[in-house]
Amino acid sequence: METFWQVNKALASRVVRARNANRRVRSELGGDGGRWRIVDTPGPEVVARAFDLGRTLTDLVLVRRGSTEAWRLDTDRGSYFVKGAWDGLGLQFTPGGVPDQLSAAMAFERRALEAGIAMPEPISPVDPWLDSVARINDRLFRVYRWIDHRPLRPDDDLTDWIGRTMARIHQLEPMVGVGLPDWWRGPVWPRTYWEEWIDEAQHLDRPWSSLARERLAGVLDLSNRIAELCEVAPDPVTTHGDFKTHNLLMTPTGPVLIDWDSVRIDSAALEAGRVAHIFAAGDPAQLTRILTAYTAAGGDISWPGPDLFISVLRHDLQVLYDRVLVSLNRNPPTWWMGDNHAIESSIEQLLNQLPIRVDELRRLALSINSG
Numbered sequence: 001m002e003t004f005w006q007v008n009k010a011l012a013s014r015v016v017r018a019r020n021a022n023r024r025v026r027s028e029l030g031g032d033g034g035r036w037r038i039v040d041t042p043g044p045e046v047v048a049r050a051f052d053l054g055r056t057l058t059d060l061v062l063v064r065r066g067s068t069e070a071w072r073l074d075t076d077r078g079s080y081f082v083k084g085a086w087d088g089l090g091l092q093f094t095p096g097g098v099p100d101q102l103s104a105a106m107a108f109e110r111r112a113l114e115a116g117i118a119m120p121e122p123i124s125p126v127d128p129w130l131d132s133v134a135r136i137n138d139r140l141f142r143v144y145r146w147i148d149h150r151p152l153r154p155d156d157d158l159t160d161w162i163g164r165t166m167a168r169i170h171q172l173e174p175m176v177g178v179g180l181p182d183w184w185r186g187p188v189w190p191r192t193y194w195e196e197w198i199d200e201a202q203h204l205d206r207p208w209s210s211l212a213r214e215r216l217a218g219v220l221d222l223s224n225r226i227a228e229l230c231e232v233a234p235d236p237v238t239t240h241g242d243f244k245t246h247n248l249l250m251t252p253t254g255p256v257l258i259d260w261d262s263v264r265i266d267s268a269a270l271e272a273g274r275v276a277h278i279f280a281a282g283d284p285a286q287l288t289r290i291l292t293a294y295t296a297a298g299g300d301i302s303w304p305g306p307d308l309f310i311s312v313l314r315h316d317l318q319v320l321y322d323r324v325l326v327s328l329n330r331n332p333p334t335w336w337m338g339d340n341h342a343i344e345s346s347i348e349q350l351l352n353q354l355p356i357r358v359d360e361l362r363r364l365a366l367s368i369n370s371g
Helices: 044-051 098-114 159-170 191-203 209-232 268-280 284-296 310-327 340-370
Strands: 023-027 037-041 061-064 068-075 078-085 134-136 139-145 236-239 248-251 254-257 264-267
Touching: 044 068, 044 134, 044 139, 159 236, 159 254, 159 268, 159 284, 191 209, 191 310, 209 310, 209 340, 236 268, 264 268, 268 284, 268 310, 284 340, 310 340
Parallel strands: none
Antiparallel strands: 023 037, 061 068, 068 078, 078 139, 134 139, 236 264, 248 254
């Protein structure tokens, strides 16, 4: 996957832009389940006026597509990163709608900036729709100064930085009380639902139906463990929520953490386990270094015991659940799922790996806690 702000010239060349008018362009984003649709993409002058960026020198150059679209824009005052969000942004993390998610995200973003976290600073629009967000052509836009950077390389050693930075962020806004928010429970469903889905899959001759029946006990056991932890997790915190390689930029002064729109409440220890697992990429020594840096900076991973990496398994279960409903034609596919063959293969792979993953991550957690 390309770094968030790395220019994708091939894709950019396929998008027609207008300097002085709003022109409708086709978007390949999955805002409506992965299908092509017509959306309004404003011209560069429109964006520049909305954020008082000066006289434009270039068109909007597409640098990212995904759950949001993003462009680079050069003006006589400098270079800028322009981000256009879809209406469904972050609804899974906040009880309310988009304004609630963005309000929470921007408030926490300001707190992180004040605390000295290495991150970009947003530019306020002339006529805010909400804080640092402008509404243009019924889409929501944010702008930041462009950060010169290079893509991450395999030899970049980020372990200590990730552990320290995550601990600092977790200390910014600890929550009162125990328990985890509803988004954690997204893939947790009772036996009757899974049995209904498996019966339907068998009726539709889905290739994974028999395997799903074999793995049902494991799915339900994992679901119960997640549900129990949701009630007792003692360390809920507000957090960035999306620590991944594509949200890190390597700059001349060090790593920078970007994309704060998915701010959410999570368990500090369980997020630390998941993030360490993601960045270690299967290397136990790297994983240990990340978690050692995290605890040295004040983080605590002691309470989950064998469930330290259950957030990884929760994600696996969410992916399985989402694809099962798509396979059964109950939900439309999202753009990142691929075609029908990819979806069916993914379900089979997830079911095959589930008991192995559960066992491996449990043993890994025990080794970390005993080390």
